[in-house]
Amino acid sequence: MQAPIINHLPVTVIRRERLLPFPGEITVREGQSVRPTDVIAEVDLSLEHMVLNLTRGLGISVERVDKYVQRSVGDRVAKGDVIAGPVGLGRRVVRAPSDGKLIAVGGGKVLLQVEKPPSELRAGIPGEVREVVEDVGVVIETTGSLIQGVWGNGKADMGIMQVLAKSPDDELAPGQLDVSFRGAVIMGAYCANPDTLKVAAEILLRGLILASMPYYLVPIAKRQPFPIVVIEGFGRLPMNSAAYQLLTSNPKRDVAIYAEPLDHYTGSRPEVIILLPEEVRAEPPVDIEYWRPGLAVRVTHPPYVTKIGTLLTLPDGLVTFPNGVRAPGAKVRLESGEDVMIPLANLQVLKTTSSHRERE
Amino acid sequence: MVGVSPLDAGPVLAIDIGVTTTRALLFDVVEGRYRFIAKGISSTTSAIPIHDVGEGVRMAIEEVQEVSGRLFLGSEGNIIIPSQPDGSGADAIVATLSVGPPLRVVAVGLLDDVSLESVCRLAETTYHQLVEKISLNDRRDTATRIDAIVRVRPDVVIMAGGTQDGATRSMSELIEAVGLAIYLLPGGKRPEVLFAGNQALEEEIKESLEYLTSLRIAPNIRPALEQEDLGPARKALGKIYSSVRFGHVPGMKDLEAWMGERITPTTSGFGRVVRFLSTVYDPAKGVLGVGVETNAISIAAGFEGELVQLVYPQYCMANNPEEFLSNTSLENIYRWLLFPVPKESLKDYIYNKSLYPSSVPVTREDLAIEQALVREELRLATNALLLRLPGTIVHSTDGLMPWFEPIIVRGAPFSQAPTYGQAMLMLLDGLQPTGVTTFVLDQNDLSPVLGAAAEVSSVLSIQVLESNAFLNLGTVISPVFKAREGVPVLGLRLVDEETGRTSSVEIEAGELKAIPIPSGQVVRVELRPLHSANLGFGKPASGGELRVIGGLLGLVIDARGRPLELESDPQQCRDMMRRSLWNLGG
Numbered sequence: 001m002q003a004p005i006i007n008h009l010p011v012t013v014i015r016r017e018r019l020l021p022f023p024g025e026i027t028v029r030e031g032q033s034v035r036p037t038d039v040i041a042e043v044d045l046s047l048e049h050m051v052l053n054l055t056r057g058l059g060i061s062v063e064r065v066d067k068y069v070q071r072s073v074g075d076r077v078a079k080g081d082v083i084a085g086p087v088g089l090g091r092r093v094v095r096a097p098s099d100g101k102l103i104a105v106g107g108g109k110v111l112l113q114v115e116k117p118p119s120e121l122r123a124g125i126p127g128e129v130r131e132v133v134e135d136v137g138v139v140i141e142t143t144g145s146l147i148q149g150v151w152g153n154g155k156a157d158m159g160i161m162q163v164l165a166k167s168p169d170d171e172l173a174p175g176q177l178d179v180s181f182r183g184a185v186i187m188g189a190y191c192a193n194p195d196t197l198k199v200a201a202e203i204l205l206r207g208l209i210l211a212s213m214p215y216y217l218v219p220i221a222k223r224q225p226f227p228i229v230v231i232e233g234f235g236r237l238p239m240n241s242a243a244y245q246l247l248t249s250n251p252k253r254d255v256a257i258y259a260e261p262l263d264h265y266t267g268s269r270p271e272v273i274i275l276l277p278e279e280v281r282a283e284p285p286v287d288i289e290y291w292r293p294g295l296a297v298r299v300t301h302p303p304y305v306t307k308i309g310t311l312l313t314l315p316d317g318l319v320t321f322p323n324g325v326r327a328p329g330a331k332v333r334l335e336s337g338e339d340v341m342i343p344l345a346n347l348q349v350l351k352t353t354s355s356h357r358e359r360e
Numbered sequence: 361m362v363g364v365s366p367l368d369a370g371p372v373l374a375i376d377i378g379v380t381t382t383r384a385l386l387f388d389v390v391e392g393r394y395r396f397i398a399k400g401i402s403s404t405t406s407a408i409p410i411h412d413v414g415e416g417v418r419m420a421i422e423e424v425q426e427v428s429g430r431l432f433l434g435s436e437g438n439i440i441i442p443s444q445p446d447g448s449g450a451d452a453i454v455a456t457l458s459v460g461p462p463l464r465v466v467a468v469g470l471l472d473d474v475s476l477e478s479v480c481r482l483a484e485t486t487y488h489q490l491v492e493k494i495s496l497n498d499r500r501d502t503a504t505r506i507d508a509i510v511r512v513r514p515d516v517v518i519m520a521g522g523t524q525d526g527a528t529r530s531m532s533e534l535i536e537a538v539g540l541a542i543y544l545l546p547g548g549k550r551p552e553v554l555f556a557g558n559q560a561l562e563e564e565i566k567e568s569l570e571y572l573t574s575l576r577i578a579p580n581i582r583p584a585l586e587q588e589d590l591g592p593a594r595k596a597l598g599k600i601y602s603s604v605r606f607g608h609v610p611g612m613k614d615l616e617a618w619m620g621e622r623i624t625p626t627t628s629g630f631g632r633v634v635r636f637l638s639t640v641y642d643p644a645k646g647v648l649g650v651g652v653e654t655n656a657i658s659i660a661a662g663f664e665g666e667l668v669q670l671v672y673p674q675y676c677m678a679n680n681p682e683e684f685l686s687n688t689s690l691e692n693i694y695r696w697l698l699f700p701v702p703k704e705s706l707k708d709y710i711y712n713k714s715l716y717p718s719s720v721p722v723t724r725e726d727l728a729i730e731q732a733l734v735r736e737e738l739r740l741a742t743n744a745l746l747l748r749l750p751g752t753i754v755h756s757t758d759g760l761m762p763w764f765e766p767i768i769v770r771g772a773p774f775s776q777a778p779t780y781g782q783a784m785l786m787l788l789d790g791l792q793p794t795g796v797t798t799f800v801l802d803q804n805d806l807s808p809v810l811g812a813a814a815e816v817s818s819v820l821s822i823q824v825l826e827s828n829a830f831l832n833l834g835t836v837i838s839p840v841f842k843a844r845e846g847v848p849v850l851g852l853r854l855v856d857e858e859t860g861r862t863s864s865v866e867i868e869a870g871e872l873k874a875i876p877i878p879s880g881q882v883v884r885v886e887l888r889p890l891h892s893a894n895l896g897f898g899k900p901a902s903g904g905e906l907r908v909i910g911g912l913l914g915l916v917i918d919a920r921g922r923p924l925e926l927e928s929d930p931q932q933c934r935d936m937m938r939r940s941l942w943n944l945g946g
Contacts, residue, residue, distance in 0.1 A: 002416075234711040234715075267408035301721070325722060326776055346722070
């Protein structure tokens with residue numbers, strides 16, 4: 001069976017596609033460097049339309065309307081421009097109620113798309129545009145440390161990382177944040193106080209990395225203007241040792257946060273990227289792995305949740321667990337040296353080296 | 361019993377593409393009857409990094425090859441069809457599909473409480489997320505309706521409205537809005553349209569929409585004000601589900617080339633089995649099917665070939681914990697817990713479950729939470745079903761489940777449960793059946809593919825359904841009565857058909873009791889209701905006789921009352937649940 005992978009890689013090459021939902025205009029070129037907040041593509045998809053009833057406006061029948069229409073499909077109009085008419089002695093006309101574009105004309109009606117600024121797609125991660133997918137998006141590549149998480153609030157940004165966590169489950173309190181952190185990315189561990197997020201927004205934080213937070217912070221975190229990534233999950237869960245070590249050993253580095261929500265169907269997930277100089281030699285992560293002894297694993301469910309270890313054996317058939325549940329399992333040696341049986345469904349392969357280094 | 365005809369005697373390979381796993385299942389004839397032979401499992405490979413659902417299918421088939429020692433994949437990775445004299449290959453291949461997010465549905469109807477309601481009910485027959493509702497009642501102008509549709513980027517727009525030869529002009533307004541919205545969406549992102557309204561509008565619909573997108577027209581789901589017929593439209597929606605998945609799930613188009621139209625939504629396959637069984641069993645009762653999947657709860661009730669099927673992704677935490685919790689309350693879940701768990705932890709658990717929907721509980725407390733969640737999901741699905749059942753279906757009492765025989769259940773919470781007693785108690789608590797019923801556990805989750813396989817071989821489906829691939833969990837008697845706890849409500853006399861040995865039992869209100877009957881043993885049970893208890897033998901206080909074939913839990917009498925009233929005190933509630941579990945063997 002293919003095993004799910006979570007990456008906590010000190011050095012790797014990260015390539016990510018950034019695609020528009022609909023065809024649009026790509027605003028960057030191949031080879032260009034981008035920051036997470038840079039606009040890389042735009043799409044003209046106004047979500048505001050108006051239906052103008054020409055028969056009513058001109059006071060004539062549907063059959064007669066066509067010859068009074070002065071504009072064609074695709075024409076841009078300014079507010080007040082005459083779209084149809086004049087008709088009769090009163091010289092009745094129908095004018096554009098706002099700036100926009102004519103989308104459809106027929107049946108005595110006009111569909112006007114109200115002029116709006118185009119929707120923008122931002123880079124999300126910093127790096128170099130390696131490929132432009134015509135009208136659709138780009139592929140961005142960067143070199144850095146990659147720490148993948150489990151929950152993100154949908155925002156992206158970057159800044160200098162300041163490590164405030166003193167232990168893997170240290171609580172981040174509002175009092176720890178002040179204006180000296182303006183523009184920084186904070187690495188905390190556990191956050192339970194809504195005020196912490198409020199203060200973070202006030203001091204214009206550029207990002208927050210957490211091991212865990214309680215469920216009730218979810219709606220509050222979603223509203224924050226800066227990206228928030230949760231590495232482990234909900235409740236008070238300590239950060240796994242691999243992620244903790246990687247993050248705490250890189251203070252004051254440029255860190256990008258792409259807090260994309262976890263998507264089970266596409267496999268996309270939130271990520272933290274610690275930027276490294278381009279000259280660092282790196283390879284892309286291993287993207288396919290099958291269950292086998294020797295793999296580093298991370299536990300996703302109690303009682304060993306967030307622990308990491310090494311997969312020792314994969315017993316045939318179903319394993320009966322202490323509570324009587326029967327499921328495919330694996331024997332894992334935890335970092336503490338303890339050997340435990342864990343359901344395969346509660347494990348992820350933890351990648352802490354890139355493919356090149358693993359082969360060495 | 362149905363024998364195998366020469367035309368039906370070949371091996372059949374069934375593929376089930378689920379959210380996290382893909383299975384290949386081999387059925388073949390052994391000693392004149394179809395049997396479930398082998399199973400291969402792989403991860404579903406539609407997401408990154410593989411992006412090709414076919415890879416998981418091939419790996420699952422390779423595992424079947426390993427287990428069965430037979431070859432099904434040709435040298436070029438193709439499936440060998442038909443079977444060859446050397447034993448390789450299969451005569452047919454079918455597939456069920458549940459991978460991918462729910463269909464994003466815009467429901468359009470003339471009136472909120474008539475056609476729009478029917479459209480919503482139709483959407484509930486497959487994996488769906490209702491993202492917008494539009495009707496004349498919403499008083500929005502055409503432009504606002506257009507914007508609403510464009511904003512939610514639906515996969516499908518389902519339209520109905522107007523009784524046969526009824527309103528057309530009002531419907532035209534809605535058709536215009538839908539058409540313009542679709543026109544605004546770029547090609548490749550346009551929703552498919554299912555029209556199941558006044559057939560007099562067929563030409564107008566075709567003229568307005570056919571050039572823009574894929575359009576299917578099904579018979580009017582509301583041919584008369586008081587009449588609803590979802591059947592044909594349900595089939596069309598199933599086809600749209602597959603079609604949308606073909607477009608969205610990487611690699612599906614290649615599979616389509618292998619299997620043609622024989623790819624069925626998992627829930628449709630399950631529904632087909634339930635509907636078929638309802639034509640075979642006692643016409644006085646319905647057949648119920650319940651499936652707890654990773655990404656949805658499905659519940660299907662068949663009554664003499666008529667099917668009411670509901671699929672609820674929103675009752676699963678995997679999709680959206682906030683939405684799940686908006687459908688119920690923490691208190692509702694909490695009351696099902698066997699062990700006290702802080703309420704905050706319970707909610708954190710639900711949110712973590714959304715991150716890892718396939719995770720397996722390994723502590724006593726986590727198992728209690730998981731089972732409490734299953735009970736609540738079943739309760740929500742049952743309540744929804746009761747609202748959707750047509751008035752012609754006889755309810756034993758208002759608000760209670762109708763009589764069903766049997767009830768087929770599928771899903772990991774039941775097949776992975778530590779004991780059959782725990783599986784049974786989840787079902788009794790969540791579904792609250794009435795009268796006499798048999799619980800059949802589809803431990804290998806075969807029923808959806810059997811429904812899909814019925815298209816190529818009805819014999820296969822029937823014979824495997826009759827085989828020991830399905831477990832008889834037990835026969836349950838749930839009298840409906842009004843009596844205080846401790847009052848006798850049912851007398852039973854059991855006669856062993858082989859030995860003639862008899863025994864008598866009296867059941868009191870509030871009691872849950874299991875009477876073991878070894879597998880294969882047949883016992884005649886004479887039922888004597890007391891205090892006007894209703895067992896489904898025609899009227900309250902009517903008794904009757906049953907032949908009970910031994911199952912895993914034998915005969916279970918659930919006299920805790922219907923609807924089940926739980927103690928308001930959490931500790932008393934837990935005590936009651938523990939007693940019930942103890943009585944079912946722990």
